[in-house]
Amino acid sequence: MDVSASVALATPRPRRGVALLPLGLALLAAAMLAGVLLGPARVTASGLFAALLDALGLAELPVEHARDAAVLGVVRAPRVLLGALIGSGLGAAGAAMQGLFRNPLADPGLIGVSAGAALAAVAAIVFGGSLFGATAGLVGLWMLPLAAFAGGLGATLLMARLGTVGGVTSVATLLLAGVAVNALAGALTGLLIFMADDRQVRDITFWTLGSLAGARWAQVPVVLLLVGIPSLMLCALARPFNALLLGEAEAFHLGTRVESVKRFAIVLAAIAVAAGVAFTGLIGFVGLVVPHLVRLGFGSDHRLVLPGAALLGGALLVLADLLARSLAAPAELPVGVVTALLGAPFFLWLLRRRAAGGAG
Amino acid sequence: MIAAEGLTIRAGRRRLLCGVTLQLLPGEVLAVVGPNGAGKSTLLRALSGELRPDAGAVMFEGQDLASWSPAALARRRAVVSQHVALAFPMVAAEVVALGRLPWHGTPAAAQDEAAVAEALSAAGVLRLAGQPHGTLSGGERQRVQVARALAQLHGAPGPAALLLDEPTASLDVKHGAALLALLRRLARQGLAVLVVLHDLNEAAFVADRVAVLADSRLVMFGTPQEVLRPALLGDVYGIPFRATGGVLAPAFAG
Amino acid sequence: MITRRMVLPAVAVAPLALARRARGATPTRIVSVGGAVTEAVFALGAGSHVVAVDLTSRFPAPVRDLPQIGYMRALAPEGLISLHPDLLLLSADSGPPQTIEVLRAAGAPLRIIPEEPSGPGAARKILAVAEALHLDGRPVADAVLADWVALDAPIAALPPVRALFTLSAARGAPLVAGRKTQADAMLRACGAANVAQGFEGYRPLSAEAAAQLAPEAVVMMSHALEETGGIDALLAIPALAVTPVARTRRVLAADGSYVLGFGPRAAHARRDLALLLHPGAALPPLPARSWT
Numbered sequence: 001m002d003v004s005a006s007v008a009l010a011t012p013r014p015r016r017g018v019a020l021l022p023l024g025l026a027l028l029a030a031a032m033l034a035g036v037l038l039g040p041a042r043v044t045a046s047g048l049f050a051a052l053l054d055a056l057g058l059a060e061l062p063v064e065h066a067r068d069a070a071v072l073g074v075v076r077a078p079r080v081l082l083g084a085l086i087g088s089g090l091g092a093a094g095a096a097m098q099g100l101f102r103n104p105l106a107d108p109g110l111i112g113v114s115a116g117a118a119l120a121a122v123a124a125i126v127f128g129g130s131l132f133g134a135t136a137g138l139v140g141l142w143m144l145p146l147a148a149f150a151g152g153l154g155a156t157l158l159m160a161r162l163g164t165v166g167g168v169t170s171v172a173t174l175l176l177a178g179v180a181v182n183a184l185a186g187a188l189t190g191l192l193i194f195m196a197d198d199r200q201v202r203d204i205t206f207w208t209l210g211s212l213a214g215a216r217w218a219q220v221p222v223v224l225l226l227v228g229i230p231s232l233m234l235c236a237l238a239r240p241f242n243a244l245l246l247g248e249a250e251a252f253h254l255g256t257r258v259e260s261v262k263r264f265a266i267v268l269a270a271i272a273v274a275a276g277v278a279f280t281g282l283i284g285f286v287g288l289v290v291p292h293l294v295r296l297g298f299g300s301d302h303r304l305v306l307p308g309a310a311l312l313g314g315a316l317l318v319l320a321d322l323l324a325r326s327l328a329a330p331a332e333l334p335v336g337v338v339t340a341l342l343g344a345p346f347f348l349w350l351l352r353r354r355a356a357g358g359a360g
Numbered sequence: 361m362i363a364a365e366g367l368t369i370r371a372g373r374r375r376l377l378c379g380v381t382l383q384l385l386p387g388e389v390l391a392v393v394g395p396n397g398a399g400k401s402t403l404l405r406a407l408s409g410e411l412r413p414d415a416g417a418v419m420f421e422g423q424d425l426a427s428w429s430p431a432a433l434a435r436r437r438a439v440v441s442q443h444v445a446l447a448f449p450m451v452a453a454e455v456v457a458l459g460r461l462p463w464h465g466t467p468a469a470a471q472d473e474a475a476v477a478e479a480l481s482a483a484g485v486l487r488l489a490g491q492p493h494g495t496l497s498g499g500e501r502q503r504v505q506v507a508r509a510l511a512q513l514h515g516a517p518g519p520a521a522l523l524l525d526e527p528t529a530s531l532d533v534k535h536g537a538a539l540l541a542l543l544r545r546l547a548r549q550g551l552a553v554l555v556v557l558h559d560l561n562e563a564a565f566v567a568d569r570v571a572v573l574a575d576s577r578l579v580m581f582g583t584p585q586e587v588l589r590p591a592l593l594g595d596v597y598g599i600p601f602r603a604t605g606g607v608l609a610p611a612f613a614g
Numbered sequence: 615m616i617t618r619r620m621v622l623p624a625v626a627v628a629p630l631a632l633a634r635r636a637r638g639a640t641p642t643r644i645v646s647v648g649g650a651v652t653e654a655v656f657a658l659g660a661g662s663h664v665v666a667v668d669l670t671s672r673f674p675a676p677v678r679d680l681p682q683i684g685y686m687r688a689l690a691p692e693g694l695i696s697l698h699p700d701l702l703l704l705s706a707d708s709g710p711p712q713t714i715e716v717l718r719a720a721g722a723p724l725r726i727i728p729e730e731p732s733g734p735g736a737a738r739k740i741l742a743v744a745e746a747l748h749l750d751g752r753p754v755a756d757a758v759l760a761d762w763v764a765l766d767a768p769i770a771a772l773p774p775v776r777a778l779f780t781l782s783a784a785r786g787a788p789l790v791a792g793r794k795t796q797a798d799a800m801l802r803a804c805g806a807a808n809v810a811q812g813f814e815g816y817r818p819l820s821a822e823a824a825a826q827l828a829p830e831a832v833v834m835m836s837h838a839l840e841e842t843g844g845i846d847a848l849l850a851i852p853a854l855a856v857t858p859v860a861r862t863r864r865v866l867a868a869d870g871s872y873v874l875g876f877g878p879r880a881a882h883a884r885r886d887l888a889l890l891l892h893p894g895a896a897l898p899p900l901p902a903r904s905w906t
Contacts, residue, residue, distance in 0.1 A: 213689065325690060330690060
């Protein structure tokens with residue numbers, strides 16, 4: 001066997017991983033391009049060309065292409081950008097939580113963010129009342145996302161506080177606190193659903209299935225700030241997460257400030273997921289499985305797993321959204337349903353293949 | 361190198377360590393022995409900086425251990441724990457490469473590959489480099505951890521310390537002896553080695569000095585000849601000992 | 615890259631292109647969302663211009679063959695635009711608001727039709743739809759209102775029936791209409807007293823509460839009654855077995871979109887339901903209308 005190859009593979013950057021980041025970037029770019037170009041509202045090549053010229057300020061938009069430009073620029077572009085950012089956030093946060101909890105079944109739901117966001121969103125739907133009609137004003141447009149974001153972050157901070165004793169955040173206590181916070185939020189959500197009327201219950205159901213249909217340009221800077229930046233910061237924590245692969249004590253022995261890393265990672269993941277969920281509703285599967293897909297293909301080095309999960313998560317959500325708006329057109333499938341339908345069988349296939357090929 | 365002064369550690373109301381004073385010197389192997397629950401692992405964790413003393417102090421190179429930044433400390437001190445379970449699969453060389461994490465951002469990071477290769481070969485696991493960690497035996501994993509610790513200390517800017525918690529526990533006689541020989545060799549090269557051991561004969565074989573813990577206290581500290589005497593050990597372990605042909609063993613009835 | 619430059623001109627110009635119709639001409643590609651809104655379009659004679667409807671649009675029969683845009687609270691912006699509509703008629707109950715905002719930003723030709731559970735509200739709904747269609751809505755609206763008003767005095771003279779409106783009873787506890795529901799408004803308009811006044815919206819009803827409310831009649835969606843397994847199965851549910859209904863066996867099946875729509879058929883639905891609640895009552899016959 002080739003020893004020097006194995007050594008090179010371990011330091012400073014695994015060789016098989018070199019391909020991952022360009023590959024992931026290319027995949028994300030391709031998914032985004034497809035997301036903008038394809039969909040139930042057909043856009044002609046000349047319409048695309050005209051819209052591009054207009055976007056670049058090179059030519060006035062001819063009136064006959066105004067619809068194409070609106071579909072590309074108003075409906076699809078913010079939707080694809082939001083999907084890429086939010087998918088990246090879910091992927092990176094999922095990888096971070098799995099690394100932090102050293103558990104392949106961990107996902108952002110574990111730190112209470114989904115349950116907290118859902119509770120607040122349901123409260124907004126039930127108590128927001130008339131603000132959610134078709135005539136909702138600015139308050140109605142931002143109330144639900146704001147509530148969901150605050151609820152998700154609040155639940156996580158509450159849980160982190162409960163899980164920290166004497167300045168030390170114990171993962172085991174954190175997990176139990178998470179179970180308690182999730183159960184409490186779930187119970188309160190149930191109480192609100194009991195109070196909700198039939199229409200609100202259906203609103204709640206659709207919210208929990210996720211959708212990018214409400215994506216608007218006004219949301220892009222918010223998501224860039226609250227999802228994009230925390231995701232990048234999580235990727236910058238790759239080395240401490242690598243140290244945690246050995247265990248918390250070993251990570252400390254390797255010079256990691258374990259407590260700071262834990263708290264920092266939990267807050268960053270909570271911000272990224274809560275902000276994403278705030279605009280789309282719950283989107284399952286991406287945070288749980290995308291990191292595994294990266295690991296199965298490229299190993300456990302977080303320098304690859306974190307950015308890889310971000311890129312793949314973004315690509316997956318953009319593609320899932322493309323399918324969500326195309327498959328049932330002119331209606332739309334909930335995107336959370338598509339991510340699960342798309343990813344779960346693929347994941348199972350990978351697992352089976354790995355099992356057949358011997359332990360990894 | 362590392363000096364404990366009246367080191368006391370409590371867990372709630374229970375005292376895990378009480379007033380321990382000892383020094384670990386560069387170039388020596390210091391073995392820590394004692395009955396189960398005597399506080400051996402606690403001592404190792406306190407000397408590594410993982411536990412803060414409730415009373416007394418631990419000095420590293422004449423400076424309070426707490427004043428060392430984790431990264432600077434990690435470049436001078438490595439720890440091999442009893443059991444390491446990986447969160448996600450890696451090959452052995454990747455595990456060893458994790459030892460280079462504290463060097464990230466320093467000029468010495470340029471020697472990462474050399475450090476990993478050297479450590480793999482010094483710990484005798486070069487042929488395992490490409491093996492998935494999950495397929496290694498307990499002994500092989502232990503040696504991979506030693507290699508990881510050596511990679512971590514490679515290029516240390518001054519005397520370095522290696523602390524090991526019962527590294528021979530899962531090794532057979534041959535591999536155990538090989539590991540102890542490796543520790544001796546490392547000490548000869550100037551490393552300060554502290555090793556928690558269960559087997560008194562291993563301690564006698566490898567150590568320059570032996571520290572005996574009993575009931576949270578340091579009861580003896582000296583050369584193996586001074587410390588590992590049947591009469592003293594009998595008091596510590598509460599059963600009679602005898603030395604037969606240079607081997608220390610409990611004197612069982614019958 | 616996509617810049618603001620691309621968006622702003624598109625927003626500014628798009629309405630002209632999307633609403634590709636001369637001022638005053640009836641739109642020819644209508645997407646209608648909301649059962650009563652769709653009924654109004656058909657009542658006004660513009661049904662042949664409807665290209666797609668939502669799930670709640672079930673009447674008149676031809677709408678069932680039209681392309682479906684899905685549930686009205688989960689609208690798909692691109693799906694709607696892909697239909698090339700020159701008019702998007704949305705019930706005020708449509709949503710979510712974010713999606714409607716996207717449609718607005720994309721310059722889709724939106725019209726929001728107010729929802730108001732009353733006879734005059736039905737007339738106003740028809741007028742709003744007619745205005746969006748550039749049609750004269752007064753003949754239809756006036757007829758609906760006249761039919762509605764003709765029932766006011768005769769129904770007011772009837773003794774109020776203690777009634778309960780049940781959406782479903784699938785899980786054992788009947789889902790019952792409280793205050794501020796279309797069902798509450800319709801029961802009231804039909805000479806019934808909705809006994810469930812302690813809450814707003816729909817709530818599952820416990821057996822104790824039901825015994826306390828003591829309804830004499832239960833109005834239920836006909837398909838839900840079938841799902842429950844008919845009158846006997848419904849009255850076997852503890853929450854209803856303890857009420858006077860178990861004795862009177864007055865379980866009245868009604869078509870949900872008919873009695874709760876408050877569209878062009880509002881007056882006829884009112885008369886039908888009032889007769890169910892007050893069998894044999896002398897209510898004036900309503901003229902047959904083309905839209906009923």
